[in-house]
Amino acid sequence: MTSKPAAAAARATVYGYPRQGQHRELKKAIEGYWKGRVTADALRATAAELRRGNWRQLSGAGIHEVPTGDFSYYDHVLDTTVMVGAIPERHRAAVEADALDGYFAMARGTQDVAPLEMTKWFDTNYHYLVPELGPDMVFTADSAKQVAELKEALTLGLTARPVLVGPVTYLLLAKPAPGVAAGFDPITLLDRLLPVYAEVLADLRAAGAEWVQLDEPALVQDRTPAELNAAERAYRGLGALTDRPRLLVASYFDRLGDALPVLAKAPVDGLALDFTEAAAANLDALAAVGGLPGKRLVAGVVNGRNIWANDLSASLTTLGTLLGLADRVDVAASCSLLHVPLDTAAERDIEPQILRWLAFARQKTAEIVTLAKGLAHGTDAITAELAANRADLASRTNSPISRDPAVRNRAPAVTAADARRCQPYAERAAAQRAHLGLPPLPTTTIGSFPQTGELRAARAHLKAGRIDTADYEERIRTEIQEVISFQEKTGLDVLVHGEPERGDMVQYFAEQLTGCLATQHGWVQSYGTRYVRPPILAGDISRPEPMTVRWTTYAQSLTSRPVKGMLTGPVTMLAWSFVRDDQPIDETARQVALALRDEVNDLEAAGTSVIQVDEPALRETLPMRAADHPAYLAWATEAFRLTTSGVRPDTQIHTHMCYAEFGDIVQAIDDLDADVISLEAARSHMQVARELAGHGYPREAGPGVYDIHSPRVPSAEEAAELLRTALKAIPADRLWVNPDCGLKTRAWPETRSSLENLVTAARTVRAELPTP
Numbered sequence: 001m002t003s004k005p006a007a008a009a010a011r012a013t014v015y016g017y018p019r020q021g022q023h024r025e026l027k028k029a030i031e032g033y034w035k036g037r038v039t040a041d042a043l044r045a046t047a048a049e050l051r052r053g054n055w056r057q058l059s060g061a062g063i064h065e066v067p068t069g070d071f072s073y074y075d076h077v078l079d080t081t082v083m084v085g086a087i088p089e090r091h092r093a094a095v096e097a098d099a100l101d102g103y104f105a106m107a108r109g110t111q112d113v114a115p116l117e118m119t120k121w122f123d124t125n126y127h128y129l130v131p132e133l134g135p136d137m138v139f140t141a142d143s144a145k146q147v148a149e150l151k152e153a154l155t156l157g158l159t160a161r162p163v164l165v166g167p168v169t170y171l172l173l174a175k176p177a178p179g180v181a182a183g184f185d186p187i188t189l190l191d192r193l194l195p196v197y198a199e200v201l202a203d204l205r206a207a208g209a210e211w212v213q214l215d216e217p218a219l220v221q222d223r224t225p226a227e228l229n230a231a232e233r234a235y236r237g238l239g240a241l242t243d244r245p246r247l248l249v250a251s252y253f254d255r256l257g258d259a260l261p262v263l264a265k266a267p268v269d270g271l272a273l274d275f276t277e278a279a280a281a282n283l284d285a286l287a288a289v290g291g292l293p294g295k296r297l298v299a300g301v302v303n304g305r306n307i308w309a310n311d312l313s314a315s316l317t318t319l320g321t322l323l324g325l326a327d328r329v330d331v332a333a334s335c336s337l338l339h340v341p342l343d344t345a346a347e348r349d350i351e352p353q354i355l356r357w358l359a360f361a362r363q364k365t366a367e368i369v370t371l372a373k374g375l376a377h378g379t380d381a382i383t384a385e386l387a388a389n390r391a392d393l394a395s396r397t398n399s400p401i402s403r404d405p406a407v408r409n410r411a412p413a414v415t416a417a418d419a420r421r422c423q424p425y426a427e428r429a430a431a432q433r434a435h436l437g438l439p440p441l442p443t444t445t446i447g448s449f450p451q452t453g454e455l456r457a458a459r460a461h462l463k464a465g466r467i468d469t470a471d472y473e474e475r476i477r478t479e480i481q482e483v484i485s486f487q488e489k490t491g492l493d494v495l496v497h498g499e500p501e502r503g504d505m506v507q508y509f510a511e512q513l514t515g516c517l518a519t520q521h522g523w524v525q526s527y528g529t530r531y532v533r534p535p536i537l538a539g540d541i542s543r544p545e546p547m548t549v550r551w552t553t554y555a556q557s558l559t560s561r562p563v564k565g566m567l568t569g570p571v572t573m574l575a576w577s578f579v580r581d582d583q584p585i586d587e588t589a590r591q592v593a594l595a596l597r598d599e600v601n602d603l604e605a606a607g608t609s610v611i612q613v614d615e616p617a618l619r620e621t622l623p624m625r626a627a628d629h630p631a632y633l634a635w636a637t638e639a640f641r642l643t644t645s646g647v648r649p650d651t652q653i654h655t656h657m658c659y660a661e662f663g664d665i666v667q668a669i670d671d672l673d674a675d676v677i678s679l680e681a682a683r684s685h686m687q688v689a690r691e692l693a694g695h696g697y698p699r700e701a702g703p704g705v706y707d708i709h710s711p712r713v714p715s716a717e718e719a720a721e722l723l724r725t726a727l728k729a730i731p732a733d734r735l736w737v738n739p740d741c742g743l744k745t746r747a748w749p750e751t752r753s754s755l756e757n758l759v760t761a762a763r764t765v766r767a768e769l770p771t772p
Contacts, residue, residue, distance in 0.1 A: 016336025702736030
């Protein structure tokens with residue numbers, strides 16, 4: 001059937017684009033600047049060239065309206081903090097002395113000043129810097145970055161739309177500044193913040209902006225009547241401004257729910273909605289409010305968070321349904337393309353036919369343009385594209401890669417007993433203490449040690465054939481020997497082998513599991529200059545042979561102290577990969593859990609007494625709406641227990657979580673039934689320890705005393721004071737001492753000093769404990 005053209009020509013747009021460049025030029029320039037090898041002017045020139053390249057690529061592909069302001073040296077929420085003048089007092093002197101260095105000081109800290117807290121951007125693996133606000137905050141507008149980038153795009157002759165974090169989301173993401181009295185809610189600052197946004201909007205209009213996008217993803221979460229009232233007040237006020245561009249309020253990651261009628265009635269000029277994660281709910285809600293007469297609707301029908309090719313026919317059907325619900329309907333991805341890699345064309349090791357199943361940022365741009373063309377001119381205008389798309393989708397559906405009968409027969413045989421330890425925790429704890437013989441406040445690390453340039457070069461040389469496997473493995477053995485020796489001399493109680501053979505905690509395992517694809521250039525920003533290459537879970541998952549036993553066993557042979565086996569858990573494997581979309585995610589989780597269970601059992605059989613299964617993504621993957629939490633947490637916690645429940649009572653199971661808000665999943669943490677959990681806590685001043693205590697968490701925990709995402713070295717007394725704070729919440733017989741996270745991103749000098757201070761702190765506080 002041939003569709004009719006839309007009444008008004010649909011436009012193609014995106015909300016944001018990958019920042020790093022084809023070869024991660026931005027990462028290299030920023031890190032070069034930190035090391036003094038790149039000047040500030042050279043860094044700015046690299047950034048400007050990357051922005052221009054992105055805009056030219058988008059425009060050349062047919063995007064009618066390019067985004068500006070989404071580009072960032074570190075984080076767009078931190079950029080917003082600068083834009084509204086919410087600089088923490090401890091960073092003001094640095095920012096005033098040098099804006100760029102002060103910016104990075106807020107992100108990374110200095111030896112003398114702690115950085116802003118960092119946590120996950122909603123349910124993604126992107127991290128943002130948390131604003132710190134207090135009741136005496138005075139906001140001031142600084143629109144220089146946003147205006148300058150808009151002018152750059154306009155100078156190229158492009159139609160450009162600045163993208164800003166909206167005022168409501170900004171305040172909802174903020175936390176009370178250190179020292180602020182309990183009970184302060186940053187949303188109470190809205191009336192002070194809105195005049196600053198008004199000033200920025202006026203500046204952007206004066207610079208030539210026709211539209212400005214205000215991102216409000218926090219409104220797709222459950223919101224109180226007071227918070228919805230704040231959103232109504234914010235957009236009634238901003239919409240009533242006379243000196244402003246047209247306003248597009250964007251939401252994504254889920255259904256807008258009760259906030260939809262609030263925004264639909266507001267005097268703004270358009271809404272952007274996600275029609276991938278919550279297509280049916282947003283469609284129904286939009287129809288229920290009578291649509292958006294006289295307004296623009298930007299329909300996010302191309303998934304901005306996963307990498308599978310779009311079903312163009314299905315998206316056109318959705319778009320056709322929307323045509324009668326707004327004055328005009330434009331086409332976009334569901335969210336910023338920041339969350340996907342740049343271009344499939346760079347991938348040489350994936351079969352061409354499989355590559356056609358995938359869509360990275362550039363391919364998604366082409367899909368958006370095709371859909372806009374089809375919506376504007378009818379399906380006859382895109383006949384060839386639709387035919388090719390149907391063939392690609394059918395190829396994937398019929399591929400044997402997607403189905404492994406042995407895996408599919410194993411999963412249904414799992415019983416509830418398979419996901420439960422045979423003994424209660426109290427019995428396990430006694431057996432583990434007798435077996436391990438650890439002191440009070442035992443010290444350990446999270447797993448990885450610094451990944452030096454020599455290690456990365458060795459992996460690259462092996463891949464390029466410049467060294468053979470024997471030479472590479474000798475380098476790994478030497479590194480493990482050095483790591484074990486350092487830990488013994490430093491006095492750590494439970495050791496790790498340092499993971500020198502692993503480039504990434506997810507990719508390393510995915511490359512050894514069936515059903516997974518690895519990319520060579522599929523980099524995605526996690527935080528700052530930290531980029532990862534998420535694997536692609538394309539088919540049924542199994543483990544053909546042991547993945548970690550060899551190196552863990554070797555490390556244990558070098559010491560009499562226990563060495564932890566280190567695995568990445570099933571939920572994190574899914575969360576930090578691009579997951580197949582052709583079967584329920586809980587089915588994929590069970591497949592991964594069974595593969596990891598085999599590895600846990602083999603580690604134990606090889607003599608490993610402590611096994612850590614990391615689940616940093618458990619909180620991050622929590623659905624945006626509370627109504628969806630129970631189903632998710634049920635399969636997520638079951639997957640962890642299925643991985644870990646086949647061991648003896650004297651084998652100690654650890655897990656680890658970092659850089660998320662844990663307070664609302666403490667029951668789920670309890671349900672994991674791990675013997676020990678280590679968590680990020682240094683930047684949040686032991687908040688998670690208090691949350692565990694409030695819940696009555698009955699097992700052992702190690703809230704971190706060393707913030708590894710900053711180059712600063714915490715003193716022994718600083719770590720000791722954090723331990724004393726933790727002891728107010730967690731009894732000494734259940735408290736561990738460890739860093740916040742793995743040490744892969746740190747350099748050896750700071751790692752040595754920090755861990756020496758950590759051990760000193762543990763010994764100091766241990767000596768202060770009452771005599772039994």
